[in-house]
Amino acid sequence: MKNGRCPKCDSSQVFSGAEVFPKSGPFACNAIPISLTAMAALDNYVCLDCGLVESYISTAEDLETIRRKWPQASAAAETATPAESTNPSD
Numbered sequence: 001m002k003n004g005r006c007p008k009c010d011s012s013q014v015f016s017g018a019e020v021f022p023k024s025g026p027f028a029c030n031a032i033p034i035s036l037t038a039m040a041a042l043d044n045y046v047c048l049d050c051g052l053v054e055s056y057i058s059t060a061e062d063l064e065t066i067r068r069k070w071p072q073a074s075a076a077a078e079t080a081t082p083a084e085s086t087n088p089s090d
Contacts, residue, residue, distance in 0.1 A: 001054045006047035018043035018058070034065050 001007065004014050020030065031039040040062035042055040057063050 001045035001047065001052070002056070006050060006052055008052045009047060009050040011047050011049035013048040015046050015048060016043065017046070020044075034062055035069050038062075038065060040066070 001014050002016075004012055006012075006014055017030070022030075030044065031041045034040045041058045043058045045054045045056075046052070057066070
């Protein structure tokens with residue numbers, strides 16, 4: 001959606017919140033936790049025709065923190081059906 005086109009409905013009515021202030025900090029909620037003490041600001045894109053929202057981490061430094069601290073998702077876990085899941089809470 002960063003290119004101004006919605007991947008769901010192909011609309012060009014895509015708007016960017018990349019410059020919306022404030023993205024992070026004590027009075028903002030446009031961020032996700034990436035470690036115990038750090039938040040990553042998000043750039044959001046919204047399609048006004050179908051309502052699809054995409055969010056992107058806004059800095060390379062935050063992406064590197066995620067690379068170091070988060071476990072990598074596996075393709076097998078993403079394609080498993082609930083019956084195939086090994087998590088008893090599913």
